[in-house]
Amino acid sequence: MALRNLSLTIEQGQSFGLLGENGAGKSTFVRLLMGFIFPSSGQLRVLGQSNVALAHTRIGYVHERTIFEPRISGRNYLIHLGRLAGVQGSAGLRHIDALLERVLLQEAARRPVGGYSKGMQQRLAIAQALLTDPELLILDEPTSGLDPRSQWEIRQLIQGLRQEGKTILLCSHYLAEVEALCDTIGILRRGNMILSGAVADLVTARNIVEITLAGQLDARQTLARLQISTQAILDVRDNTFKVRGEAQAGILEKLVLAHVPLHSLQPLSQSLEEVYVQATEQAEYLA
Incomplete structure (x- = not known):
């Protein structure tokens, strides 16, 4: 049983951080939201749609391990995916160039992706997720394995999207990152949501x-x-x-x-790391 008795609502415009150890059910939850797998019971609605495939054009998704064709340039990669998503013509090209500038890849836009650093590839993945100007962004470990400078650049991008009012689901193991970028959080453990709430409330509940x-x-x-x-x-x-x-x-x-x-x-407040440790220790004690 990957997820059980999970009841969760993410409000429009919220930035929600999904936390949990490996195997807690985070990836299963993301696959359910994307319609890659289906729940064995219960109800699921994404952007008001119970058939989540109907919401796909309104979702931007960055996979934990994005794979690129190394020989294609960053710009041509976005042009190709843009055509599949209906982003075409001169307006589409202007939109793509604006996205490349936003993710700081305008100078590398015509270079093969195989020569990009991991941080540059992650910024390209975020540009791809923004092609259709989505209402909901699902970001699965967007800063995992990046150097500190690249992590900072990705967090700045996410902060900007948050300020624009995008609804964001952020899966991350970096608790300080979640504390800085998210309005609300949920902690999964062995398929159960053991704690959820507003970050501001949780860190001041000492x-x-x-x-x-x-x-x-x-x-x-x-x-x-x-x-x-x-x-x-x-x-x-x-x-x-x-x-x-x-x-x-x-x-x-x-x-x-x-x-x-x-x-x-x-x-006195406490860090999200302290909240996480206390919640998981209590869940372990009660198990």
Whole structure:
């Protein structure tokens, strides 16, 4: 069973990151969306179509391992695929040249693809995915195996498409990349969606608050003077201390009544990597 009890909605204009270890079901999910395989039960709709083949012209897809004919030039590659997709004539050629410029391949456009670096080939794959100006982009590991500069260039491209309002499904093992590029995420494990939600909510759900006292007040001495229980205190350093979220109200009340001036109070965030590790460890424990 590759996927089970999976219920998921990706809203129009969202950038959704699909996470999970190898074998979790990510590739199966992408193949279902593309209509390469079909669900054994349940319902699937892509851009409003239950027959996902009818949505193909509105989808741009970048495969994890794109294969090119090495002897063809980047421009002729896009011209050939453009003809298959109905992008033709002088307007089609102008569109292709604009895409090559967008992915920073205008100078290499007439060179054989076999001489392209992996990063250049990946940018060409993204240009191909944009040929029909799709509403939905499915990007399967778009920066895998690239050098840092090429990864940055691909992320800049994706960020630009996100700002244009494209709906994006991004499959990636790079959690920092997903955190920077996605509005919402889902974590798959052994075919089950173990966690999903808005990135902003997940990374701030740590339930720890950092309180900084004003001026040169010593936090440790202040807490001792007010007889605040150390059980709720997680860390003390200079004029700053961290408390559990559930203890925040009681501690603040004591500080206010004692007229202790405060500089700031803020909930602490956690990285998406921490969210991922906690979710998978919990799923392993409950299995």
